[in-house]
Amino acid sequence: MCEKIDRRLELPMIENLCKNYYDAKTFAHARRVAQLVEEDPRAMRLGPEFRDYCITLAYCHDLYEDTFIPHNEFDNELHEGICILTHYDFESYAEYCQRISHRDSEYFMTEVEYAAWIVKLNDMKDHLMQKETLTKRLKEKYLEGMAYLL
16 A cells, blocks of 8 residues: 655645646646735744645645546545635535634634635635636635635
8 A cells, every 4th residue: 555645745746746747737726825825924823834834725726626536545634624715516606715714613722723724715816817718707716715715
């Protein structure tokens, strides 16, 4: 049995893994989100290891939605983070954002949930910054989702 892909792998290895699974457009998006996360001061609140996990999760955030990578390839923390960031067919975009935000729950976020929240905010930020592909409908969708996250 192969070892699972560990979230503590060097970032260039994670970046290369994602580059092999994503198409060029999706990989460019994942790289931009990772750069935004790296610059986000919230990612450093829990220290450099947490920031690296957030960056890794940013690279991997669309793997389950946009590729055929086996879900059992990752260690538990990375798998959990990717699952949180995966928008499933059975939920609306608002439900998806509400699930990530934990606004209706009475408990605090775990570190993995907090990392996913940071990544999702930066994912939306990247989508909203892409003026050449941002339609009115997409802008409304992301702004509605942002209202659940903030």
